[in-house]
Amino acid sequence: MSLLAVRDLSVALGKRAVLNGIDLTVESGECVGLIGPNGAGKSTFLKAILGQAPGAGDIRLGDAESRTMSALERARIAAYLPQEREVHWPVSVEVLVGLGRAFGRSAVAAPSAKDQALIEAAMERMAVTGLRHRRATELSGGERARVLIARALAQDTPLLLADEPTAGLDPSHQIALMATFSDLAREGRSVVACLHEISLAARWCDRIVVLNEGRIVADGPPATVLTDELMRTVYGVEIHRADSAQGLVVLPTALSETEGNDRPDGA
């Protein structure tokens, strides 16, 4: 059974049609890179899956329609890393990561032994164990990002929806995170991650889904999807593409002569 099955999803925000006729099925064991230019609709798509954006169409999470599920039912299937990385409460890192286990239990109850083991494993995976007693409001941007990813991992769900999880991470933590996603997929879980780092998506994802102007314009293995032509038409960039011992290398190198979306030079 697929973990996520989206059929003919359309979302309008205000008068703006943001997503149009999206069909996407994600099976267990897939690490999916959701890519596309700024404003393509990636974040809106993740929010719609979680019932946080209004829309028409079917969204099945596990074996139920997402919009009829309670927040607790959804939280058992999908963990979510939002794009915003703000932390407002000066709680310790350990307590913040522990909130990933707080669904369905009293806020004042101590974590069970199983919860504590999952919290420790998530902190270990994100290399934030040494920060456990620090206040979450007093971390660097990259440290805070890793703590919030650890909170999502502690939720221990079959599906992880992560919005720009690599933003703000240094190269070693970016690679470690993508390797973790790849491991999660090998364990039979699924990850859908919005990514702007095309090189990371090419190297670590089994599948790339490209959103452009609210529509899926490509879906498949990185080597098939990340072509010169796609990168030119969707992003308006030229790429260096090569096969290496570590896998596919795709590096944006220059703006194209032809038009892409919303070119930074306004052309």
Ligand SMILES: Nc1ncnc2c1ncn2[C@@H]1O[C@H](COP(=O)(O)OP(=O)(O)OP(=O)(O)O)[C@@H](O)[C@H]1O
């Ligand atoms: N609350 C809102 N009301 C109206 N339009 C919105 C709202 N939120 C987002 N949008 C618009 O919806 C479109 C898609 O936004 P979204 O945040 O999903 O894009 P994205 O692909 O995640 O972009 P980015 O890569 O910049 O994060 C954009 O044009 C954005 O301006």
